[in-house]
């Protein structure tokens with residue numbers, strides 16, 4: 001059955017486009033990543049972000065702080081990166097250790113360097129429909145839906161999840177694509193019925209395999225944002241990654257579906273690289289690439 005949306009392949013194409021745009025620029029964009037503590041998943045994400053930044057011809061700066069770092073120390077690094085004219089993008093890897101105030105750290109990021117699209121300015125521009133740096137995971141989700149369906153105009157999109165980081169911006173970005181959008185969450189009644197009304201079902205709940213095949217309308221496009229670590233049955237003591245959708249069964253109903261891993265995840269990094277190029281162009285008053 002050929003209804004898999006290959007996030008790895010689309011991400012590779014996106015990175016290729018980014019690399020070509022970088023090669024054509026008169027400057028080398030720089031992405032700075034701030035990592036606090038030693039969360040294993042964050043270490044992997046940051047390693048991949050650095051690898052792909054360099055592979056696309058950009059410069060990568062890395063700032064690592066111990067898990068004991070204070071709010072003042074993290075803020076001081078962000079402020080120094082704001083002041084560094086060579087730095088085009090700043091990414092603070094989340095989650096931060098519990099004793100740190102993530103919102104206050106994010107609020108310090110210069111909006112022109114906000115390649116994760118998380119500051120109040122970026123969020124405001126998204127709500128107002130103004131150009132800006134859009135959050136990476138929702139951007140990747142839209143690109144994958146378009147890869148499967150083409151124009152998304154008038155499709156009914158149900159976004160399951162309303163978090164600030166994922167669900168809410170995803171809903172706004174599908175609205176920008178002229179979808180009719182429903183946002184569902186933990187207080188939504190008749191969730192299976194609501195989900196089954198979707199032409200595009202975007203799952204961002206963080207609950208392994210919560211979305212069953214019966215929740216999926218025949219032929220719908222399913223974008224699974226969830227990344228959940230569950231114990232591996234085959235390899236005791238180890239973990240494997242699953243999405244928020246019961247992929248194996250849902251695949252027989254969906255018209256198109258993203259796998260986990262290999263779906264939205266690779267797109268998130270590719271969109272981060274894309275945002276770094278856009279930030280570099282805007283800051284340095286160079287025309288954005290096509």
Ligand code: NDP
Nearest residue numbers: 137161162163166185186204205206225226227264265268
């Ligand atoms: P949050 O925990 O912040 O938000 C989860 C959302 O799901 C909330 O809005 C919550 O509703 C809703 N929800 C939770 N349980 C239910 C339920 N039983 N029924 C209906 N709605 C429910 O998670 P995030 O948005 O940060 O992340 C979601 C998933 O996406 C996670 O698995 C995360 O790992 C993954 N992720 C993947 C990325 C990628 O690159 N692919 C990037 C970022 C995140 P309510 O608001 O009512 O509590």
